[in-house]
Amino acid sequence: MTPSDxxxxxxxxxxxxxxxxxxxxxxxxxxxxxxxxxxxxxPYPLYSILDRDGFQHCCTFEDPHYRVTIWRN
Numbered sequence: 001m002t003p004s005d006x007x008x009x010x011x012x013x014x015x016x017x018x019x020x021x022x023x024x025x026x027x028x029x030x031x032x033x034x035x036x037x038x039x040x041x042x043p044y045p046l047y048s049i050l051d052r053d054g055f056q057h058c059c060t061f062e063d064p065h066y067r068v069t070i071w072r073n
């Protein structure tokens with residue numbers, strides 16, 4: 001993680017709020033920045049949106065939550 005990376009914590013938020021917060025944060029993501037989203041469950045609906053919009057992502061389970069890292073190629 002670099003100092004310019006952004007982190008949002010959407011744990012405990014009901015759907016669709018995590019998705020909405022993520023998309024808002026991505027709109028402000030600068031070139032070279034990564035977004036780290038902490039979430040209670042793996043956000044499967046988000047992945048097709050990221051693929052469609054040209055983002056790369058990786059998801060890791062960090063008990064008891066998931067960390068989704070998102071960046072542009």
